[in-house]
Amino acid sequence: MQIKQEWTTDEFGHTYKGKALWKGKTPFQSMQLFKNKTFGTMLFLDGKIQISERDENRYHQYLVSAPVLAHKKASSICIVGGGDCFALEEAIKFKGLKRILMVEIDKGVVDFCIKYYPVIKKVVKDRRIEIVYQDARKYLEDTKEKFDVMIIDLTEPHGPSKMLYTNEFYKICAGKMNKGGILSIHTDNYVLFPESYATIYKTVKSVFPNIFTARIDMPCFAMGWTYRLASKEPLSYARVIRNLAALKKKGHILEQFTPTSYLLNPTPEEVNILKKYGRISTDKKPFDKFARLKKYVLK
Numbered sequence: 001m002q003i004k005q006e007w008t009t010d011e012f013g014h015t016y017k018g019k020a021l022w023k024g025k026t027p028f029q030s031m032q033l034f035k036n037k038t039f040g041t042m043l044f045l046d047g048k049i050q051i052s053e054r055d056e057n058r059y060h061q062y063l064v065s066a067p068v069l070a071h072k073k074a075s076s077i078c079i080v081g082g083g084d085c086f087a088l089e090e091a092i093k094f095k096g097l098k099r100i101l102m103v104e105i106d107k108g109v110v111d112f113c114i115k116y117y118p119v120i121k122k123v124v125k126d127r128r129i130e131i132v133y134q135d136a137r138k139y140l141e142d143t144k145e146k147f148d149v150m151i152i153d154l155t156e157p158h159g160p161s162k163m164l165y166t167n168e169f170y171k172i173c174a175g176k177m178n179k180g181g182i183l184s185i186h187t188d189n190y191v192l193f194p195e196s197y198a199t200i201y202k203t204v205k206s207v208f209p210n211i212f213t214a215r216i217d218m219p220c221f222a223m224g225w226t227y228r229l230a231s232k233e234p235l236s237y238a239r240v241i242r243n244l245a246a247l248k249k250k251g252h253i254l255e256q257f258t259p260t261s262y263l264l265n266p267t268p269e270e271v272n273i274l275k276k277y278g279r280i281s282t283d284k285k286p287f288d289k290f291a292r293l294k295k296y297v298l299k
Contacts, residue, residue, distance in 0.1 A: 001019070004017075031043070031045055036052070038219075039220050040052060060090040063227060064077075069239075070212070071148055076101075077147060078101045079151045080152050080154065081154040082151065086120070097128060103136040104132075146177060147178065148178050148182070149184065150181065151184050156188070157196065162288050165281055170207040182231045184229055185204060187201055189221075197226065197278070199281055202280050203281045204230050210232070210233065
C-alpha cells in the first residue's frame with residue numbers, strides 16, 4: 001500500500017492510500033496514475049489531481065452537459081484543453097452534436113489516457129470528433145469556424161494556461177461563438193482560493209454579461225467546486241429543465257447533475273469575497289493562481 005499526498009495550499013492538503021500505477025512526463029508536464037479504493041484510477045498532472053473514475057462524470061456533467069442543455073439546439077462544440085478526453089466522453093452522448101472539436105496542446109496526455117483508459121480508446125473512434133494538437137489560443141485566433149458551445153477545460157491559471165484565463169482570450173472565444181452561444185468553465189473554490197475564484201468570475205463577466213453558477217462538491221478534490229455558464233444572451237433555466245426532461249425520455253440519464261444548483265443564491269460570504277477579492281485578468285497582467293504559493297505545492 002502506498003500513499004499519494006497532494007498539497008492544495010501551503011497549509012492544507014490531503015492524502016490518498018492505494019497503489020501508484022504509472023509515472024512519467026510529457027514535454028509540457030508530469031503525469032501520474034494512482035489507484036484508490038474509493039475513487040478508482042486517479043489522474044494527476046504536475047502533482048495536482050485532475051479526475052478520478054468515481055466522480056469524473058460529476059465534473060463533466062456540469063462542465064459539458066450543462067451548456068448543451070442550456071443551449072437552444074447545440075450542434076457544434078469546441079473543447080479548449082481537455083487532454084484527459086473525458087469531456088469528449090461526455091459530449092458524444094449527445095446525438096444532436098454533429099461537430100466535436102478538441103484543441104489540446106499536449107498530445108502526450110491524450111495518448112496516455114487512450115492507452116490507460118479503455119473507455120477513452122472507444123470514445124476517440126467517434127467520427128464526429130476531431131482532435132487538434134496546438135496552442136488553443138493560437139488556433140482560435142486563426143480559425144474562421146464558429147461554435148454553439150465552448151468548453152474551457154484547462155488546468156488552473158498557472159504557467160502557460162494563465163493566458164487562457166484573460167479578458168482578451170474570452171473576447172477571442174466570444175468571437176468564435178454563434179449567436180446564442182454558451183461558454184462553460186470551472187471557477188475554483190471561493191473559501192480556499194478567493195482571489196482565483198473572484199478573478200475568474202470578474203474576467204468572464206467582463207466579456208459575457210449573463211452567467212449561471214453551480215456550486216458542487218467534488219469528493220476527489222476534497223472541496224466544493226464551482227462551474228459557470230456564460231453567454232452574451234440571457235440564459236434560460238426553463239430551457240435546461242425542458243432539455244433535461246427530453247434527454248431523460250431518450251434514456252440518457254445524468255446521474256450526478258442537479259439543475260436546481262443554478263438557482264442557489266450566493267451566500268453572504270461569497271458576495272463579500274467577490275467584493276473584496278479579484279480583478280480582471282489581462283494579457284499584460286495575467287492572474288497566476290499559484291504565484292504566491294511555495295513551489296512544493298506544485299510538486
